[in-house]
Amino acid sequence: MSASAHYLIRRAALSVLTLWLITIIAFALLRIAPGDAVLAAMARSPGEMSLSAAAMEERRADLGLDRSYAAQYLSWLGGLLRLDPGASIATGLPIGPEVAPRIAVTIQLALLSALTAGLAGTLAGVAAAAWKDGPFDAAARTLALAALSAPAFWLGLILVLALAAWANIFVAAGYRPIWDDPAANLTRIMPAATVLAARPAALVFRIVRISTVEILESDFIRTARARGLTETRILWGHAFPAAALPGITALGVQTVFLLSGAVVIEQVFGLPGLGRSLTEGVLTRDYPLVQFLVLLFGFFALLTNFTMDAVYTRLDPRVRLAA
Amino acid sequence: MMKRFVASGATRAGLVIGLCLVLMLSIGPQMDETDGRGDLQNTLSGPAWPHPLGTDQLGRDALARVARGLRGSLLIGISVALISGVVGGLVGLASGFWRGWPDLLLQRLTDALMALPLLVMALAVIAVTGPTRAGVVIALSVAFTPLVMRVVRSSALALQQAGHVEAARASGATDWHVIAAHLSPNALAPWAVVVSTQVGGAALAEASLSFLGAGPGGDASLGALLGGEAQTYAFAAPWLIVWPGIALALVSVSANLIGDGLARSASPFSRRN
Numbered sequence: 001m002s003a004s005a006h007y008l009i010r011r012a013a014l015s016v017l018t019l020w021l022i023t024i025i026a027f028a029l030l031r032i033a034p035g036d037a038v039l040a041a042m043a044r045s046p047g048e049m050s051l052s053a054a055a056m057e058e059r060r061a062d063l064g065l066d067r068s069y070a071a072q073y074l075s076w077l078g079g080l081l082r083l084d085p086g087a088s089i090a091t092g093l094p095i096g097p098e099v100a101p102r103i104a105v106t107i108q109l110a111l112l113s114a115l116t117a118g119l120a121g122t123l124a125g126v127a128a129a130a131w132k133d134g135p136f137d138a139a140a141r142t143l144a145l146a147a148l149s150a151p152a153f154w155l156g157l158i159l160v161l162a163l164a165a166w167a168n169i170f171v172a173a174g175y176r177p178i179w180d181d182p183a184a185n186l187t188r189i190m191p192a193a194t195v196l197a198a199r200p201a202a203l204v205f206r207i208v209r210i211s212t213v214e215i216l217e218s219d220f221i222r223t224a225r226a227r228g229l230t231e232t233r234i235l236w237g238h239a240f241p242a243a244a245l246p247g248i249t250a251l252g253v254q255t256v257f258l259l260s261g262a263v264v265i266e267q268v269f270g271l272p273g274l275g276r277s278l279t280e281g282v283l284t285r286d287y288p289l290v291q292f293l294v295l296l297f298g299f300f301a302l303l304t305n306f307t308m309d310a311v312y313t314r315l316d317p318r319v320r321l322a323a
Numbered sequence: 324m325m326k327r328f329v330a331s332g333a334t335r336a337g338l339v340i341g342l343c344l345v346l347m348l349s350i351g352p353q354m355d356e357t358d359g360r361g362d363l364q365n366t367l368s369g370p371a372w373p374h375p376l377g378t379d380q381l382g383r384d385a386l387a388r389v390a391r392g393l394r395g396s397l398l399i400g401i402s403v404a405l406i407s408g409v410v411g412g413l414v415g416l417a418s419g420f421w422r423g424w425p426d427l428l429l430q431r432l433t434d435a436l437m438a439l440p441l442l443v444m445a446l447a448v449i450a451v452t453g454p455t456r457a458g459v460v461i462a463l464s465v466a467f468t469p470l471v472m473r474v475v476r477s478s479a480l481a482l483q484q485a486g487h488v489e490a491a492r493a494s495g496a497t498d499w500h501v502i503a504a505h506l507s508p509n510a511l512a513p514w515a516v517v518v519s520t521q522v523g524g525a526a527l528a529e530a531s532l533s534f535l536g537a538g539p540g541g542d543a544s545l546g547a548l549l550g551g552e553a554q555t556y557a558f559a560a561p562w563l564i565v566w567p568g569i570a571l572a573l574v575s576v577s578a579n580l581i582g583d584g585l586a587r588s589a590s591p592f593s594r595r596n
Contacts, residue, residue: 029447149576150572150575154564161557282449
């Protein structure tokens with residue numbers, strides 16, 4: 001077995017272990033809560049306040065809350081393995097069908113942002129390095145500092161207002177799935193993806209710029225110049241491939257941030273994704289829903305980290321294989 | 324180190340912005356008496372004297388509200404940075420020094436906590452604590468501690484190999500002496516860098532949480548000013564959205580510049596600028 005395959009198997013095993021720990025964290029966290037799901041449901045709808053002690057016990061038994069924590073955990077875990085995350089206590093409906101269509105929204109948003117950030121950050125970084133200390137470089141660096149400092153959701157709020165006021169586009173309403181109506185879907189999701197991409201793009205830009213500047217001063221570039229290659233050829237044929245790698249690393253580090261940012265960006269742009277479901281679940285104390293969504297976000301974060309690792313071991317022959 | 328820290332223009336800019344923000348805090352209490360109630364003759368008016376930043380739907384002065392929100396945001400940012408700094412610092416130091424199975428366990432736990440997106444982790448904790456100010460501080464402290472722990476642990480690990488630590492051990496120093504006299508002072512610089520940056524990070528994260536409704540409302544923080552009511556009036560009075568966001572960005576710029584300055588002056592490798 002090759003060293004890199006060996007490394008990836010180890011990484012995969014570690015990811016599964018981490019995911020299992022996340023199930024324990026998610027389960028335990030929502031059991032420390034004062035009161036339980038039944039009390040929380042009662043607090044939510046005052047009409048049910050009149051539930052008698054006996055009725056409450058019955059409701060607890062229905063939800064399986066009268067069993068030991070270990071038994072509750074194992075039955076939850078068993079349900080997850082059968083792809084059945086249980087039922088919401090706010091609506092009483094099964095969580096699976098409620099959450100499934102939302103996965104596509106969040107994943108599409110995160111992937112589009114990653115793509116936008118990677119492309120914009122890399123291109124601007126190489127260009128800024130080529131025209132180092134020129135007006136483009138100065139403008140791009142200032143923009144990057146602004147993008148790193150301003151909260152993404154605030155940029156989103158401003159964009160939503162600006163689009164509505166000047167272009168009469170109301171992005172926060174009328175989401176359509178991409179397989180339904182690609183044009184309507186993209187006009188809703190692209191502004192959100194762009195805003196979410198601002199911060200990672202700025203970080204990729206900084207890294208790519210500084211590594212391109214360093215590479216342009218190195219020996220193999222001097223050799224290429226001496227051989228009489230055009231500046232464009234040197235920049236894109238020689239410097240760019242070498243500078244893209246640190247850019248990909250920076251983007252990889254940012255993927256978990258994208259999932260975190262998606263939670264709030266979905267709210268700003270009215271996208272029916274996992275993040276909005278999580279927010280609603282937290283505000284209504286819908287513990288089974290929150291528990292499952294925490295796990296789902298953990299799963300996607302681990303999956304992206306693992307994918308970035310796999311891509312990276314392929315791209316960089318120097319990668320250190322000791323985990 | 325101190326000299327190099329203040330020598331950089333960027334760091335000085337960070338300190339100046341930070342100082343201006345602190346000065347702005349003194350506006351808040353002063354305006355409480357005059358404009359806390361609101362002026363119903365003068366609702367949603369644009370920036371003009373005597374309300375330099377405009378008024379909201381109840382005629383309350385936007386400047387006073389931004390100042391009060393800023394106070395809340397800074398308070399939460401600093402509390403979170405201190406709590407996660409102290410807890411993460413101590414646990415990281417102990418974990419990196421004694422190693423063994425508790426360290427192994429903590430490392431796997433840190434892996435799991437850090438794998439979760441920040442806001443997801445914080446929201447899950449708020450589901451338990453409720454959307455109060457204390458709840459937000461606890462949630463963000465839980466979310467920010469693992470990073471501090473990682474940073475301090477790795478410097479404690481690296482320092483154990485250092486010559487002066489080995490020399491101290493050879494001359495019979497106790498564990499406590501090594502930790503107090505050799506590890507802590509040397510781990511202080513990376514610790515300070517992370518903690519100072521986290522003030523801005525925590526203020527931003529708190530803003531997101533409050534905007535989502537999972538934080539204290541009213542003018543408890545800059546994020547609270549951006550969510551809820553402000554959304555309803557955003558079209559008629561965009562300044563209600565603009566000012567808190569700018570204040571928030573300044574908090575974050577200031578924390579980042581100071582953090583960068585600390586990082587530069589703490590690193591022996593980057594002496595120039």
